[in-house]
Amino acid sequence: MGLLQDRERMLCTLMSNLKGMVYCCLLDADWTMVFVSDGCLSLTGYSPEDLLFNQIVSYEKLTFPDDRLWVRELIDNAAKSNQQFELEYRITHVNGETRWVHESGLPLFNENYELVALEGFIQDITTRKHSEQLARDAELRYRSIFENAIEGIYQTTPNGQYLDFNPALARIYGYGSLQDLKNSISDIQYQLYVDPNKRAEYVALLKTLGKVQSFEAQVYQKNGDIIWITENAREVRDQDGQLLFYEGTVEDISERKNYEQQIEYQATHDSLTGLPNRTILTDRLQQCMSFADCHDHKVAVAFLDLDHFKLINDSMGHHIGDGLLTVIAERLSKCVRESDSVVRLGGDEFVLLLTCLQKVEDITQRMLRILSAVAEPCIVDKLEFIVSCSIGISVYPGDGSDANTLLKHADLAMYKAKQSGRNTFQLYTLELNQALKKRIEIEYSLRHAIENEEFLLYFQPKINLATGKLCGAEALIRWQPKDGPLISPLSFIPVAEETGQIEALGRWVLGNACRAANQFSQLLGKPFSVAVNVSPRQFRHCDLVSTVEQVIKDTNVNPGCLELEITESCLVHDTPAFIKTLHDLKSLGLTLAIDDFGTGYSSMAYLKDFPVDRLKIDKAFVGNLENEPANVAILKAIIALGHSFGLKVVAEGVETAYQQAYLHGMGCDELQGYYFSKPLPLADFLLILKK
Structure with a gap:
């Protein structure tokens, strides 16, 4: 009995606290109330006792006269159909005010399934209704301005769909009507913006500042033409701060932008050849140096001067000279990559900025190609001319740390090239010769290092994401000369x-990795996998399979403890042979992995034929994951691809907790990188296993 009283007390308290009226009424002409909660007073101005059994007033009398008929019809129909009802209508408050209410309820039946009453809940929604009416009034007031404005006006969802726009916007985008634009554009980011990233930039600014001002972008018109627009926009939020939509204006600024671009182009480009001119050389070189710093590359500044050009220009006329310069400019442009630059300083002087250089051969081969291209016969006004050039080269960062120094040193080297007989190139310093000398010294020292066993194996742990435990290691070679510092494999x-010395090194690594796998497995009392890299040259060698088979036999290692990592670049040369070798290796019982996956060009088509067990995602897609969201799509695609073929997916180069968590969320199986551990000497790795 006490429990029932508690429940009744709780229900009474609950109903008293509700902002609205709970009721039970008969289906008679007066909506006679047989139960009314305390919320009646706030809603109607009458106490519950006033409405109960129509003592003072009936609810029918409170219902606004114009609404009584349709309200009764709607509720009667719902009740007879045994359906819940929900409606909004007006009532008259005791103070004479008209108020809007929202009512929801359902019919009540007795044990004989006879309709006996209604019960429900009524809320005051006057404030909301007034707000809606104010909005409608405001819309009527501003609709005329909206429809007749010269600027485009719009409202869009945050996801990039138009909610509303005016005729001016349709005209700016080249559409004949509002409906035409509405039917054509369903995704603003990809259907309207020439660069979809601009929409993402626009949204980011709105999220940060709540507005954008003078936001310029290129967009497509209906006929495919590209125009420039400027936008001013802001976020629109409700009373609770929830984002509703973006609204803003658009103006076509194509004419101004085209004029600005024309002026800028004329100021920064040579009128004869169309090449960049001296005006932007320093800025372009500074950009190249900054890029080189970020990626640990070199930049070559090649100062090129045509040999004996003045003689041709003076004797044959300036129109012949201009024709020659135009031909040479085209040839130079074809000799460089998109990331490089060709600049005309004036007269017959050009500067080439060559980026992304790493090896000595990169510069040498490019210079030889340029010398050859320039020396080809030139036909101008049906006359044949053969000209050569002299090139001076400075290299950043070794030959200077600023643009002016590099250009000065390249210019000096060019004069040395002319003094050397022309039609050649000259380096400002002996840096490249020293590099060649160093390479020869490394080659010589390697032979003795192999004989003297100056190499060590380091081991980098691999972590199973599902368990968080160590699941294997990658064996990595290091060179420890006697009485010298440790040398990186790079x-x-x-x-x-x-x-070709890689073959001897490869056999040494393979044998010692297998012996280490035996040692690790014995320590743990269970098989432990060790991965070994196989270089492209090793993989193409005809005796790779027999070599691996012999090492397994000599070391008595469990083949399942050996994993061979083959770089994806091996595919480029002979895919059928590549696949056959994989199958032969797999028949030995070992594990196979494709290393640096995602950086090659052929594996996607043949992956279904590869008898591999793992894909190792190249660290280029993992590093800086926090700042390069574009890599997320690539990583998801690789992981999904690997799993679709039943392969384990390993991420290399994991350096932060963010990367680890993100990859875990994507479903990556194993991780490897400095976040867990750098490569360790054998003794240190054994300590980890013992723990």
């Missing part, structure tokens, strides 16, 4: 690959 592996 310094000697390329030389070993080019000279």
